[in-house]
Amino acid sequence: MIMAVKIIVPLLLIVLPFVLASNSDSADTWRCGIFFAGNPGTPPRAKIFILPKKFPADCNAPRVDTYNGTCYEVMRKGLKEWNFENPSRIRKQSGHTIGDDLCGPIPRDIKAPGLEMGFYFAYCGSDWIDTGLRKPERLCCRQRKQVPC
Numbered sequence: 001m002i003m004a005v006k007i008i009v010p011l012l013l014i015v016l017p018f019v020l021a022s023n024s025d026s027a028d029t030w031r032c033g034i035f036f037a038g039n040p041g042t043p044p045r046a047k048i049f050i051l052p053k054k055f056p057a058d059c060n061a062p063r064v065d066t067y068n069g070t071c072y073e074v075m076r077k078g079l080k081e082w083n084f085e086n087p088s089r090i091r092k093q094s095g096h097t098i099g100d101d102l103c104g105p106i107p108r109d110i111k112a113p114g115l116e117m118g119f120y121f122a123y124c125g126s127d128w129i130d131t132g133l134r135k136p137e138r139l140c141c142r143q144r145k146q147v148p149c
Ligand SMILES: *[C@@H]1O[C@H](CO)[C@@H](O)[C@H](O)[C@H]1NC(C)=O
Pocket: 064, 065, 068, 069, 072, 129, 130, 131, 132
C-alpha cells in the first residue's frame, strides 16, 4: 500500500480537467477519482480526474470497505499538496494555475459558495461511490479563471 501511495500522490498533482477516462472501472479492478461533488452519498456531478492506476479486485467477494478506505487515505494525503494556486499542469510557463485549469472548461461564472470537489471510488463496473471526502476549499470561476470565493 505504501508503494501505491508513492505512485499515486504525484499523479494526483497532474490534474487534467475533464480528462477522458473510462466512465468507471473495468472488470476485476477498482479505481479512485476526483469529481465535482453532488450531495453526500449521491453520485458525483462531473468528472475531473480518474487516477490511472487500476487496483485488482475480487468481484465475487468485493472488499468495498477496503476500496473506500484506501481511496480516502490516498486522496487525503494527496490533498495536502493539491492547491488551486499551484502552477498549471497542462499550460506550463503560462502563469496559469491548477485552479485555472479547472475553471477553463466551465463556460459560466461560478460564484460563492462555489463548486465542491469530492473523491469517489468504483469497483467491478459499479457506479462511482462517495468516499465522503471533500476538498475543503471550493472553486469559484470568472471568465474561465479561478477567483477567490
Ligand atoms: C468511506 O470511508 C470514510 C472514512 O473512513 C467513511 O466516513 C465513509 O462512511 C465510508 N463510505 C463508504 C461508502 O463506505
